Amino acid sequence: HAKTAGRSRFAVFGKEMDAMLQQRRTLERELREAMKSDVQIQVHYQPLYSAKEGRLTGVEALLRWQHPERGWISPDIFIPIAEEAGLIEALGEFVLRQACLESRSWPIQTLAVNVSAVELRNPAYAMRVAKLLLTIGVDPRRLELEVTESALMDSTGHCEHNIRALRALGVTIALDDFGTGFSSLGRLQQLEVDRIKIDRSFVQGFGRSANDEEIVRAIVDLAHAKGLRTTAEGVETTEQSDYLRHIGCDDLQGFLLSRPVPVVEIERLLGVSDLLVVDVEAPANRAK
Ligand code: C2E
Ligand code: MG
Ligand code: MG
Ligand code: MG
Numbered sequence: 001h002a003k004t005a006g007r008s009r010f011a012v013f014g015k016e017m018d019a020m021l022q023q024r025r026t027l028e029r030e031l032r033e034a035m036k037s038d039v040q041i042q043v044h045y046q047p048l049y050s051a052k053e054g055r056l057t058g059v060e061a062l063l064r065w066q067h068p069e070r071g072w073i074s075p076d077i078f079i080p081i082a083e084e085a086g087l088i089e090a091l092g093e094f095v096l097r098q099a100c101l102e103s104r105s106w107p108i109q110t111l112a113v114n115v116s117a118v119e120l121r122n123p124a125y126a127m128r129v130a131k132l133l134l135t136i137g138v139d140p141r142r143l144e145l146e147v148t149e150s151a152l153m154d155s156t157g158h159c160e161h162n163i164r165a166l167r168a169l170g171v172t173i174a175l176d177d178f179g180t181g182f183s184s185l186g187r188l189q190q191l192e193v194d195r196i197k198i199d200r201s202f203v204q205g206f207g208r209s210a211n212d213e214e215i216v217r218a219i220v221d222l223a224h225a226k227g228l229r230t231t232a233e234g235v236e237t238t239e240q241s242d243y244l245r246h247i248g249c250d251d252l253q254g255f256l257l258s259r260p261v262p263v264v265e266i267e268r269l270l271g272v273s274d275l276l277v278v279d280v281e282a283p284a285n286r287a288k
Contacts, residue, residue: 028085030067031078035090040066043098046260047269048110048231051245051252056270058110058144060253061099062260063091083118092119096129100136100143102263106270112144112174117151121158126165133169140170144195147173149181152191163192174231178219185218189226196223200234200254206243217247224248 034040045059065073082088096113103111119125133140145166151159152175163173174195179202188196198219205212216232223230232244235254244252258269267273 024081027073027078028081028087031065031081031085031087034065034067035087035094040068041091041094042066042262043095043102044260044262045099045103045266046253047258047266048112048251048253049257051232051241051249056108057251058108058112059103059106059266060112060114060146060260061095061103062114063095064260079116083116088116088118089122092116093128093132097132097136100132100138104136104138106267106272108270109142110144110172111138111142112146114146114176115151117148117154117159120147120151120162121154121156123158123161125158126162126169129166129171130169140166141172144172144174146176146197147193148176149178152193153181160192167192167194177233179215185222188222188228193228195229195231197231197233197253198249200232203232203234203240203244203254204236206240213243216244216249220247220249 042064043061044064045061047056048058048060049055050057063075063079065075065078067073079088079091082091092115099111099113129143129145130140133143147159147163151163154160167173172194173192174197175191175193176197177199178196179199196219198216202212202216202219206216220230229250231251231253232240232249233253235241235244235252235256237256240254241252241256261269264273
């Protein structure tokens with residue numbers, strides 16, 4: 001009977017909802033614990049390369065959570081939980097501080113760090129970043145903050161105010177995952193950003209979805225006409241990187257070039273490995 005079938009469907013739905021909410025509460029509790037633990041939450045780094053010369057120009061800091069039983073938990077899962085649970089400001093502060101400290105001596109132009117719209121809505125955000133950079137001794141021009149379109153659509157005006165203040169300091173702003181949100185190409189000119197990061201769904205549509213090459217070419221051309229730089233995300237094949245280079249996309253990021261890696265590995269890649277220090281000190285230690 002339709003009525004009873006409907007009712008039991010609701011019952012199942014209700015159970016699934018309960019299970020989901022239960023899991024979310026568990027994750028939230030475990031995330032709080034993880035943030036106190038000192039080893040579960042880490043920062044990994046993915047290199048960014050100039051498309052033309054293939055030079056390593058910067059790195060993007062990406063949060064990683066290694067759960068003691070469940071293994072790696074994706075930031076796509078725990079960042080939204082942190083945002084809702086009021087934990088994102090502490091997490092954001094941690095990743096920014098850690099990335100600034102760890103990358104201080106790296107031979108890179110740009111340290112890119114993701115910022116949640118929730119953080120940017122705090123009127124004190126720009127000042128906190130400024131103080132942190134000053135304390136650690138990082139040139140603001142070296143920092144690029146990656147924001148999403150939701151931060152630029154904020155009606156309170158706080159995000160906009162923070163972005164203005166940060167840019168005045170010399171911090172650059174990148175619009176992350178461009179093309180997935182509300183912004184049209186036409187809005188690009190009004191946005192207070194320095195760079196557009198083209199969402200990986202477009203890059204991965206090359207050769208599959210007829211329009212994606214054309215869309216990406218149009219984004220790159222328009223961005224350049226407005227004086228913005230462009231980065232393509234999710235570059236996984238040489239065909240993709242060849243086309244992106246051909247249309248003049250400025251920078252490339254993706255598994256083809258490198259996956260996000262732990263700090264020891266990025267330091268090896270950059271040739272600033274601690275092993276050098278150990279080598280130099282080894283003879284003296286042996287002499288003792
Ligand atoms: P995002 O900022 O767009 O970061 C790029 C994501 O694409 C990363 O996923 C990276 O591992 C992945 N990626 C890079 N190259 C490729 C590729 O060639 N193919 C594929 N399939 N994926 C690639 P990840 O590290 O899982 O992070 C997911 C999202 O979580 C980030 O997307 C960002 O929105 C958020 N996130 C990560 N760390 C932070 C953080 O410290 N703060 C905030 N607020 N958000 C963060
Ligand atoms: Mg990003
Ligand atoms: Mg992105
Ligand atoms: Mg993303």
